[in-house]
Amino acid sequence: MLDRGYDREFAESIFAQIQGFGEYGFPESHAASFALLVYASCWLKCHEPAAFLCAMLNSQPMGFYSPSQLVQDAKRHKVRVLPIDVTISNWDSFLEGDGSMASVRLGMSLIRGMRDESAARIEAARAVRPFESVNDLANRARLDRRDLQLLADANALSALSGNGREALWQAVAAVPDKDLLRATTRDEELPVLAAPNEAQEIVSDYRSTGLTLNRHPLALLRERLSEKKIFAASKLATYPNGRLAKACGIVTVRQRPGTAKGVLFITLEDETGQINVIVWPSLVEKFRKEALGASLLGVYGVWQKEGEVKHLVANRLVDMTALLGNLATSSRNFH
Structure with a gap:
């Protein structure tokens, strides 16, 4: 760059930017390959949701999403899921029926x-x-x-x-x-x-x-939660940016990436969908037991919404696991 007439100060600033990007950036080939996988997965989930669910169930254990999350999401998108039946089921799950009306028979x-x-x-x-x-x-x-x-x-x-x-x-x-x-x-x-x-x-x-085809456990608790002004994910999704909100759900994922500077991301699931929760480091320390140990978590905070990106920024965490009784749930934890 110096031979081409650029100032040393400018050249060094460019190299510093490239060095910073190299700490987290993906090579172009990797990014293109990943983008193709994401596109194909999204297309299948949109146009062939039953086949997508079946393939994901037969690929377990994998990734962020447990069989329960996959089945609950599929049911919310009108996929018919049939129970395990020793007179019909195979080892793997399979499609029962033809075309867009096919159901998923659990394996x-x-x-x-x-x-x-x-x-x-x-x-x-x-x-x-x-x-x-x-x-x-x-x-x-x-x-x-x-x-x-x-x-x-x-x-x-x-x-x-x-x-x-x-x-x-x-x-x-x-x-x-x-x-x-x-x-x-x-x-x-x-x-x-x-x-x-x-x-x-x-x-x-x-x-x-690890899953149910009956109602979601939170559906049985909804009346009690509503009395506490704790509303479902579908209702929170209609809230404007900046509104105070209360949420409660089964903890399905905890993520604390090294690049997030101590921020904990929690995904809650109720009978209507998922709620993404952001917990700042100071709050993680204050409510460490609840943040890391609760199976059913109540979150009091501020609803943030920008376009289709929606999440709840936590101000207070409450362990509500006792409401689940003998129900045993699990989460995918990534730290």
Whole structure:
């Protein structure tokens, strides 16, 4: 640059800018490759949302988004999601139906603790002829007590046994006998057990698969939250910039990038969508237990909105996990 007549001071300022960019900038080839992946993903999510969901579920574990988040988002975008069913489901999730009306049938891979070899035996036995009962399933697929209890907990036996409690009872009774007694059958009357209520089903769903096809847990708490002037994400989205706001949701993601100078970004999820929360470093230290430990987090702060970019800048954090009762949730934490 000096040979071309530029001043040394100007040349050094240009090199300093290039050096600064080099600390975080991507090479052009990497940026172009990433942009292509983002474009293709966005196109699929917009035009083929069922296929997009199916592919994302079958690629787990991955990235920021858990199966629960993916399913909740798909349901909000009118994708029909069908439950795990031992008479239909495979190991992987798959599309059921044709064209734009296709539904997503959840796969047995989503059941926590389920073994792929057990699922393979179920698929092989089912291909010969449909299962007639839980006993038939247990014997022909050679399932043990653990397999059957996992399927019952996931409500995957409902087509053969009724509600979840009846399925669990039959699963325990259906464990195949060994040796000489294997070919025998039990002649006993099955008890009629009351079906679990919605809250109990949701707790069981999250414990078994980490997601639910019932209502979102926050829908059951909405009346109580509304009494505290804590409103849903869909209502907050209509707020003008600068308005005081209260939010509450299940913590799905915590991010604290090294380049953010201590700022913590939290994503909350309720029955209507997601809320992006910004927590300044001083507030993280003041509410450290709530920020890093709460499963259900209440946030009091100021709503910021610029175009389509919307987030809640926190002034106060409240751990509201107790409202979830026995519901076990998890978040993706990136620090």
